[in-house]
Amino acid sequence: MSKKNKNFHREIETRLLDTTSPFAIREAFNHLRTNLLYTLNNDKGCPIFAVTSAGEASGKSTLMANIAISYAAASKKVLLIDADMRAPMQCNIFHEDKSTYGLSELLSGIERDDRTVIRSTETEGLSILFAGQTPPNPSELIMSHAFELYLKKWRLEYDAIFIDFPPVGIVTDTLAVHKLVTGYIFVVRSERSEKRSVAASLDTMKKLDAKILGIVLNDVDSKILGYGGRYSSGKRYSKYSRYSKYESANKYESSYANAYEHAYAKKQKEEKEEKHDA
């Protein structure tokens, strides 16, 4: 891993959504969550979202963790599975010991009760299944019948399942189970992902009939967010600059609505005070 990537991995440890997260980030994840719901086309049952990328250091693990948090915050029961057994990241993100039992132990039969390896978190509704210790045969474990059976079981227990897979451009585990997942979220990191490798990975996935739900462009510099007309450039997160005063809202999951209500109530209070003074 390059020095640049190591730095990146260190950085992402603290980038989990919470109430102190920037308003723009929270809204971006809310937007992503809404778009993911649209991709389901009214399919009933628990969707299984898999995340992958063309290469390393695209930020997919952090992104997956944050989408899971965002989903859980919308009163959903969510399971986040770290299926990248070669280079597990969720344990770093959630500050868990790498030797903790997880998916590899469950699929290899070392641990037979999934309830003992699935951990709950401070985020209500969010549970995590860490990758566990790196096995000698991660591909075989992912393609095992056991994994399929567990997924079927968890689909009955959760509202949404998110699986953090290895980069599709590096290992084949990701695509081996494409029939088991609802679809793939393909993560592209701005100013890092190479066009050729992304195009090649998408091509591979299409050839295997893997359902790609869409692309998430991650870690976009606020200065270049002006592209496509969705954001304006200049000030950091300037699209949201007018709303930044509402950042004091307590619940990020309904930040806009709460913030609006909060501001409206504040305005009414001020008007009352003015009348009272008059």
Add this chain to the structure above:
Amino acid sequence: MEKTVSLEHLWQIFKNTWWKILIVVLIVTIAAGVVTEFCVPRKYSSTTEFYIVNVNQTIDYTTSTTVAADQMLAKNYIEVIKSDAMMSMVGEKLKENHEIEMTNKQIRAMISSATNSNASSFSITVTAPHATLAYKIASYITELAPDLVTEITKPSEISATVKWETIASNLADKAEEDPKYAEVALAVQTAANKLAENEDTLTVKGLQNRLQCIQVIREPVENPNHVSPNVIKVCILVALAVAILTYAFFFLREFLSSEIRTENDVKSLTDLPILGVIPRWDLSSHKASNAYEYGYKGGNKQ
């Protein structure tokens, strides 16, 4: 992967890089201004202007044909002024009066000329490292040019007469051998005589009126203000050039980049929908010590 460039794309590149371009332009322009002001040698100029007197025409200066003919004359006269003969004379004057030794080539390099397209005149400008030198050279040209031009251009008229006389002489020789040429030889000789008479008349008239081919209509003056380098002009040109080059650099960097940066880059690769765009998380603005808050709290599920 076909690359297309839209106006919007160009504008976005500018919008995202304008401050960088501005910084580069400011730095380079200031540097260019300082270098121009303090390092580039200054130049001064002095200009004299001549009016063309066309002695061979019954003059009607209102017609454009006449002006065009004078333009041709002006070009000839400028060549005479830039000739070695004139440069030598100016060089001698400089040596005599100011003890400045300059070669013909050096003096010629200081001289530039311009013809007036709307009138029968032309100007000679002398540009030199010192205002006095420029003025002196221009003054000597003003003093010497009318006589020299008149003297040099006159022989062409004489040569015409000589030419006619030569033809008449040849015909006379032939007439001695063959009488049928006698009549033609006589006619040509008469014509040659008439031409010579006219030329004499013209020359006498010219001498009487002290008429010259060119006359000075603007005397040179010593100009203390330097004409070169023009710092403002240099700064404007440098600023424009640097702005264009800097923008071109950013555009090429963007255009030739192999990395994905924007939504447009993604759209150019695939038709898949873009589910979301996550802005860069600026940790400095996020007091993210709360990772544990949402992290693993320990213990098993339920």
